[in-house]
Amino acid sequence: xxxxxxxxxxxxSSLGDVxxxxxxxxxxxxxxxxxxxxxxxxxxxxxxxxTNPHVARVIPLAPGQRLHDLADALRAQAFDARLDLQxxxxxxxxxxxxxxxxxxxxxxxxxxxxxxxxGRRPRGPVPSMAARxxxxxxxxxxTPDAAPADVFPTSEDEARAASVAPPExxxxxxx
Numbered sequence: 001x002x003x004x005x006x007x008x009x010x011x012x013s014s015l016g017d018v019x020x021x022x023x024x025x026x027x028x029x030x031x032x033x034x035x036x037x038x039x040x041x042x043x044x045x046x047x048x049x050x051t052n053p054h055v056a057r058v059i060p061l062a063p064g065q066r067l068h069d070l071a072d073a074l075r076a077q078a079f080d081a082r083l084d085l086q087x088x089x090x091x092x093x094x095x096x097x098x099x100x101x102x103x104x105x106x107x108x109x110x111x112x113x114x115x116x117x118x119g120r121r122p123r124g125p126v127p128s129m130a131a132r133x134x135x136x137x138x139x140x141x142x143t144p145d146a147a148p149a150d151v152f153p154t155s156e157d158e159a160r161a162a163s164v165a166p167p168e169x170x171x172x173x174x175x
Contacts, residue, residue: 003034003036004032004033004034004035004036005032005035005036005080005140006038006077006078006079006081007028007035007036007037007038007079007080007082007083007140008038008040008074008077008079008081008082008083009021009024009025009037009038009039009040009083009085010039010040010082010083010084010085010086010091010094011039011041011085011086012040012041012042012061012086012088012090012091013041013045013086015045015048017129018041018045018049019048019149019151020128020129020130020133021085021130021133022052022054022149022150022151023130023133023144023145023148023149023150024085024130024133024134024137024142025037025039025052025054025055025150026054026145026147026150027134027137027142027143027144027145028054028137028140028142029054030142031140031142031143032140035056036056036057037055037057038055038056038057038058038059038077038079039055039057039058039059040058040059040061040070040074040094041058041059041060041061042060042061042063043060043061043062043063046059046060051152051154052150052152053152059073059074067093067094067097068097070094071097071098074098075097075098075099079100081103081139081140082095082098082100082101082102082103083102083104083133083136083137084102084103084104084136085104085136087104087105087107103135103136103137103139104135104136105132105133105134105135105136106132106135107132108126130144130149131144
């Protein structure tokens with residue numbers, strides 16, 4: 001029996017960006033049905049990913065948790081691909097502590113700063129954040145499927161939503 005790649009994904013925050021990782025998770029599962037994906041995210045977002053069928057394990061990063069302890073646990077596991085989709089000081093520190101080869105995505109900071117502070121318009125189309133995440137997964141040979149991001153609510157989530165807004169209504173609660 002063939003096993004798929006073991007993939008470690010770091011995306012600590014923010015809510016919208018955590019959700020935008022889901023097209024990549026779906027693409028990994030589609031290309032590598034036997035893949036074992038572990039994702040590390042802040043504890044507050046862990047529940048959002050625990051019901052995702054494309055994720056084998058969610059590791060919640062608790063407030064105040066020492067990165068050394070998390071790194072020790074992750075270093076003991078063998079991963080074929082390590083994707084840093086956060087690109088923060090904290091994720092770089094965790095990468096150093098875990099070791100191994102990591103890939104990241106283009107954040108486009110310089111282009112954003114030029115647009116905001118200098119009023120420069122981008123040259124050509126600007127890829128979405130979800131599309132940029134795929135750059136970190138080049139070695140996994142995955143491609144976007146143009147489908148939207150996924151959220152997999154539980155029946156309890158749906159019952160709670162129905163108690164707030166009847167099915168014929170739409171409610172948005174960003175943040």
